[in-house]
Amino acid sequence: MKKFINDPGDVVAQALRGLAAAHPELRVDPENQLVVRADAPVRGKVGIVSGGGSGHEPLHGGFVGPGMLDAACAGEVFTSPVPDAILAATRAVDGGAGVLHIVKNYTGDVLNFEMAAELAGDDDITVETVLVDDDVAVQDSTWTAGRRGTGATVIVEKVTGALAEERASLKDVAAIGRTVNERSGSFAVALTAATTPAAGRPGFDLPDDEMEVGVGIHGEPGRRRAPLAPAADVAALMVDAILEAKPATGTAIVLLNGLGGTPLLELYLLYGEVAALLESRDVRIGRSLVGNYVTSLDMAGASLTICHADDEILRLWDAWVRTPGLRRGV
Amino acid sequence: MKKFINDPGDVVAQALRGLAAAHPELRVDPENQLVVRADAPVRGKVGIVSGGGSGHEPLHGGFVGPGMLDAACAGEVFTSPVPDAILAATRAVDGGAGVLHIVKNYTGDVLNFEMAAELAGDDDITVETVLVDDDVAVQDSTWTAGRRGTGATVIVEKVTGALAEERASLKDVAAIGRTVNERSGSFAVALTAATTPAAGRPGFDLPDDEMEVGVGIHGEPGRRRAPLAPAADVAALMVDAILEAKPATGTAIVLLNGLGGTPLLELYLLYGEVAALLESRDVRIGRSLVGNYVTSLDMAGASLTICHADDEILRLWDAWVRTPGLRRGV
Numbered sequence: 001m002k003k004f005i006n007d008p009g010d011v012v013a014q015a016l017r018g019l020a021a022a023h024p025e026l027r028v029d030p031e032n033q034l035v036v037r038a039d040a041p042v043r044g045k046v047g048i049v050s051g052g053g054s055g056h057e058p059l060h061g062g063f064v065g066p067g068m069l070d071a072a073c074a075g076e077v078f079t080s081p082v083p084d085a086i087l088a089a090t091r092a093v094d095g096g097a098g099v100l101h102i103v104k105n106y107t108g109d110v111l112n113f114e115m116a117a118e119l120a121g122d123d124d125i126t127v128e129t130v131l132v133d134d135d136v137a138v139q140d141s142t143w144t145a146g147r148r149g150t151g152a153t154v155i156v157e158k159v160t161g162a163l164a165e166e167r168a169s170l171k172d173v174a175a176i177g178r179t180v181n182e183r184s185g186s187f188a189v190a191l192t193a194a195t196t197p198a199a200g201r202p203g204f205d206l207p208d209d210e211m212e213v214g215v216g217i218h219g220e221p222g223r224r225r226a227p228l229a230p231a232a233d234v235a236a237l238m239v240d241a242i243l244e245a246k247p248a249t250g251t252a253i254v255l256l257n258g259l260g261g262t263p264l265l266e267l268y269l270l271y272g273e274v275a276a277l278l279e280s281r282d283v284r285i286g287r288s289l290v291g292n293y294v295t296s297l298d299m300a301g302a303s304l305t306i307c308h309a310d311d312e313i314l315r316l317w318d319a320w321v322r323t324p325g326l327r328r329g330v
Numbered sequence: 331m332k333k334f335i336n337d338p339g340d341v342v343a344q345a346l347r348g349l350a351a352a353h354p355e356l357r358v359d360p361e362n363q364l365v366v367r368a369d370a371p372v373r374g375k376v377g378i379v380s381g382g383g384s385g386h387e388p389l390h391g392g393f394v395g396p397g398m399l400d401a402a403c404a405g406e407v408f409t410s411p412v413p414d415a416i417l418a419a420t421r422a423v424d425g426g427a428g429v430l431h432i433v434k435n436y437t438g439d440v441l442n443f444e445m446a447a448e449l450a451g452d453d454d455i456t457v458e459t460v461l462v463d464d465d466v467a468v469q470d471s472t473w474t475a476g477r478r479g480t481g482a483t484v485i486v487e488k489v490t491g492a493l494a495e496e497r498a499s500l501k502d503v504a505a506i507g508r509t510v511n512e513r514s515g516s517f518a519v520a521l522t523a524a525t526t527p528a529a530g531r532p533g534f535d536l537p538d539d540e541m542e543v544g545v546g547i548h549g550e551p552g553r554r555r556a557p558l559a560p561a562a563d564v565a566a567l568m569v570d571a572i573l574e575a576k577p578a579t580g581t582a583i584v585l586l587n588g589l590g591g592t593p594l595l596e597l598y599l600l601y602g603e604v605a606a607l608l609e610s611r612d613v614r615i616g617r618s619l620v621g622n623y624v625t626s627l628d629m630a631g632a633s634l635t636i637c638h639a640d641d642e643i644l645r646l647w648d649a650w651v652r653t654p655g656l657r658r659g660v
């Protein structure tokens with residue numbers, strides 16, 4: 001295993017110390033593995049909390065800041081955060097208007113966020129939850145009942161964060177988050193497996209001439225193994241899978257996301273193929289984002305997310321945001 | 331070789347097609363491998379051109395836009411752009427106030443930018459050049475007489491770009507670029523070698539238990555091979571090497587840069603070690619940036635850049651910028 005770490009058992013807390021050093025505008029608690037925007041709770045604003053296993057950076061801690069998340073809970077690598085941490089985050093961001101939990105659909109995350117929401121209810125904090133399950137590759141998976149939550153999480157976090165800044169109600173913020181999720185589909189292809197610090201070797205075996213089609217962000221199996229294919233073919237199978245599950249309507253926000261080990265040069269090349277295909281399928285790309293946003297450690301691979309947006313979603317996507325991972329307008 | 335490409339001989343132009351699709355606010359010419367900001371030339375503003383071999387994305391094309399570069403020339407992977415392309419870029423951004431060339435110190439880049447500057451002179455375009463040679467690891471290298479240009483290029487491009495937006499003279503814009511370079515030192519460590527599409531296999535052999543200390547961004551040899559070490563030790567050897575060559579003065583801009591294949595989780599962990607060390611060495615970190623900015627395709631590794639800034643450099647670093655790779659304030 002070749003990694004910039006000190007101790008495989010203490011990676012997440014040490015990385016959070018680095019996040020704290022790099023971003024004094026955030027309140028980072030490495031011990032409880034929380035990242036909170038410095039001015040939380042914001043009085044009268046819906047607080048937004050997300051979180052999940054680490055190893056997907058910049059998700060979620062890199063999206064904490066004005067215009068997006070109020071707090072993120074970081075679990076150990078590929079492991080859900082504990083209910084106590086989620087409860088602490090919920091309390092830290094409750095400004096009296098309720099708290100939204102954005103939860104990727106993995107069994108551990110769902111259970112722990114549910115438990116934290118119940119405990120927050122005992123504190124008279126109203127919690128609504130948006131479950132993100134955009135990955136159209138498989139119906140159930142290793143750690144999932146139903147579809148997995150992946151790239152659309154970034155769009156849900158951005159759009160709900162923008163609406164919350166406008167002091168919309170918890171009901172409305174949750175509603176637009178659910179709309180974004182319903183209108184989004186994602187599909188990923190892996191060329192290599194990720195190596196977690198704890199395991200010290202790749203999470204699955206993938207021959208040199210094969211790719212995993214429909215892989216999950218923890219290396220969960222996809223639909224099939226297939227021979228390595230040109231980027232144009234990879235783009236086609238991603239686009240086909242997504243548009244079959246989520247047929248085109250309106251203008252799309254398109255996220256071509258690197259899984260961690262794939263260079264930007266390849267991501268742009270792949271995006272060019274995706275864009276040409278979408279044009280031929282009468283999908284209008286209204287906004288796009290190319291880069292590493294929801295990663296799987298050092299996995300070479302990419303995911304495509306298509307969100308069929310309406311004017312309101314586009315407006316909120318365009319709104320100002322200031323986080324380590326996404327910034328515009330400020 | 332596992333990459334998202336179609337044809338190993340046509341990677342850069344196809345990636346530029348993707349960049350064009352993702353960034354309609356840029357004028358991208360995939361055939362001549364140019365990226366130009368849409369409103370160029372800006373009348374009365376110094377035009378800023380950089381460029382170099384591809385494979386280091388987001389450098390340079392990802393830094394084209396208001397507040398930073400006016401144009402970038404992309405060579406083939408790890409290959410200098412040709413003089414004709416640099417000349418075309420220089421002409422495209424000449425708004426009557428002269429053009430600055432920002433050139434990383436590699437023999438091919440230096441020669442081709444020199445030739446383009448001469449040809450531009452024949453067109454009565456005044457060209458000044460800032461040579462970036464911040465990599466303190468080795469004095470001469472595979473493709474270099476003198477030190478190599480690496481991470482400081484981002485800071486030079488940002489700071490000169492901001493000053494040019496204020497309509498400063500070519501002389502002043504060049505001068506601050508040179509000052510940033512003189513005040514900056516960089517040092518890189520590789521855990522794996524990059525694989526170019528043309529070669530199809532890693533550019534050098536690196537045993538599973540070793541790292542290349544002082545590596546170049548094309549995989550050029552560094553100072554030595556060393557046994558894999560904890561992140562704290564890697565941070566120490568980077569900081570020591572840089573501060574020995576560029577002793578601390580003033581407030582630092584610190585860039586902890588991923589070389590392409592290293593996850594953000596590790597980069598933040600390594601940054602935490604760097605920040606603690608700099609504090610113990612009485613270096614005040616004024617600004618920081620952690621992520622993939624000057625990469626070497628899929629190389630696992632990281633580089634540290636320390637720029638001992640003055641108030642003017644900090645002010646220009648903080649100024650608004652709108653590029654695919656760096657954005658703030660707009």
